[in-house]
Amino acid sequence: MKAKTRVIHHRAAEPAPGNRPLVSPIFQTVKFELETLADVERAWSGESDAYHYSRAANPSVRELEMILAELQGQEACVAVSTGIAAVAATLIALLSQGDHVVICAETYGPTRGLLLKTMARFGITTTLVSMDDQAGIERALAAKPTRMLWFESPTNPVLKIADIAFMVDVAKRYGAWTVIDNTFAGLEAHAQFGIDLFVHSLTKSAAGHGDVMGGAVMGSHTLVDKIRAQVNMLGPTLDPHAAFLISRGLKTYHVRREVLCRNALAVARYLESDPRVTRVRYPGLKSHPHFALAAQQMPDSGSVVTIDLAGTAEQSRVFADSLQLFSTVASLASTESLIVPPQLMQPRELPADLRGCSDIGATTARLSIGLEDADDLIADLSAALTIAFGA
Ligand SMILES: Cc1ncc(COP(=O)(O)O)c(C=O)c1O
Structure with a gap:
């Protein structure tokens, strides 16, 4: 074999089993080989969990997702390229034409913008209510079938605190999912309330050094798998190197x-x-x-x-x-x-x-x-x- 072929097909210098690097390596690869075509077919169809293409899954990203799910006390996590991508993927994955959303008016501006401008173009209606107006929140949920109640606590920028027990209770009574943007509160906050989904901008305290962007959604396997499937189709994938930097940030x-x-x-x-x-x-x-x-x-x-x-x-x-x-x-x-x-x-x-x-x-x-x-x-x-x- 000539040198120019050998440099392309050289084998990786993998440590022997039991000789694990203390810091996880960055899986800076787009593709993963499998032994046979049958293995590839199983990976592509989702029948096996084998890695095949990093837009769908990558070990550096998966490792970060496992830490984040554990910190937030949830079954599953999907990590994406920015916090707003986590917001957008959640909305796109879980809402359909004709659905109604109630969102607290104090929520992060671009989240409101996504609902009121972008999602509205696809037949999704949104009611804005102040977080201070509990009766108004209940009225909005009662007015028409509602898929989702979206809120933040503390809010950005004036740090209002949501009464989360109320939010979860009222949403459950009207059959709506609760979604909290937990970016300000941190990765371990609010797990005790039975909130359905936690959205985070990892760009902030998770990564912590102002040199990398990321986002994540944590919740049940059922809901997170729906979001993951959309992320794979829309493409706001977290790069393995960014995942490594965020995992490094999480250690401190x-x-x-x-x-x-x-x-x-x-x-x-x-x-x-x-x-x-x-x-x-x-x-x-x-x-x-x-x-x-x-x-x-x-x-x-x-x-x-x-x-x-x-x-x-x-x-x-x-x-x-x-x-x-x-x-x-x-x-x-x-x-x-x-x-x-x-x-x-x-x-x-x-x-x-x-x-x-x-x-x-x-x-x-x-x-x-x-x-x-x-x-x-x-x-x-x-x-x-x-x-x-x-x-
Ligand atoms: C509460 C909140 N949610 C979401 C985002 C969006 O995060 P990112 O900038 O990582 O897209 C921000 C950004 O400031 C934020 O403050």
């Missing part, structure tokens, strides 16, 4: 999350004591209207602190621009601290009667607290407030 998930939450609480307490800040919203503060509910529902209070400043929108712009350690970037739960000022958060696409429930004022800013030293973050916030407002 608990230690990172502990520091992120501790820093967030320290920052929230400082901001609450500063008269230039009129309101601090953080579920770990006693002043949060749902402090007790949050403590009962979540294992921690998260790493996002949302504030309203005294003064004008212009002063809040100066404040954001004056921060040295916070970048103006729309992500969260990363190594670095981030800020999203009010100018970037207005829910313009919400109907006028629901805009109030988003509770985003002219000086509302969302802070995502990072892994820096909390004293440095507090000093930076204080200095920026002094530039914007004076001492």
Whole structure:
């Protein structure tokens, strides 16, 4: 055999059984060989679990899915390329023409957009109701047969806490699935309520370092298999290298999350004591209207602190621009601290009667607290407030 053939058909240097690498290798391959055509036929038909093509399944992605399902306390998980792909795949897999969805108006904007603009084109109707309006949620579910109740807790960006026992109970009474976007609450939150599906952006605290995107849906085998089948047809597959990076991030998930939450609480307490800040919203503060509910529902209070400043929108712009350690970037739960000022958060696409429930004022800013030293973050916030407002 000539060299140019040999380099293409060289054999892998596989360790002997019992000689396992401590860190799982990245299965950076599109294709998997099988011994016979019959084996390939069984893999393609789904009769066997053998890997054959990485759009359908890949061991690096599968390993991540197994860890995520376990953390979320669910039977199964499908991982995809972004958080919004996880949202879209769930909607496309589980909804059909004529179906009705109830979604809380405080939910992540692009999720609302997918339902109200994209899914509407395929004959799916959506009712928006504020999370604060429990009677309205029940009325919307009772008004017509509803396939799904979709909500978040804490909400983005103002950190409202859903009464999850109510959500699950009311949805079950009207025969609807509950889907929670659990990105803000974290990978282990809310497993105790019997929620049908958990959607996560892995881009945030799961991966944790701001260098890779991913998404996941966890739930029963029955529902997750339906979503997996659609992912295989639509193609928002998670790349094996991205899966490896997220699995690596997960190894430090608990230690990172502990520091992120501790820093967030320290920052929230400082901001609450500063008269230039009129309101601090953080579920770990006693002043949060749902402090007790949050403590009962979540294992921690998260790493996002949302504030309203005294003064004008212009002063809040100066404040954001004056921060040295916070970048103006729309992500969260990363190594670095981030800020999203009010100018970037207005829910313009919400109907006028629901805009109030988003509770985003002219000086509302969302802070995502990072892994820096909390004293440095507090000093930076204080200095920026002094530039914007004076001492
Ligand atoms: C609550 C929530 N869900 C979903 C997403 C979408 O995630 P991704 O950016 O990974 O697509 C985001 C992104 O900010 C989010 O905040």
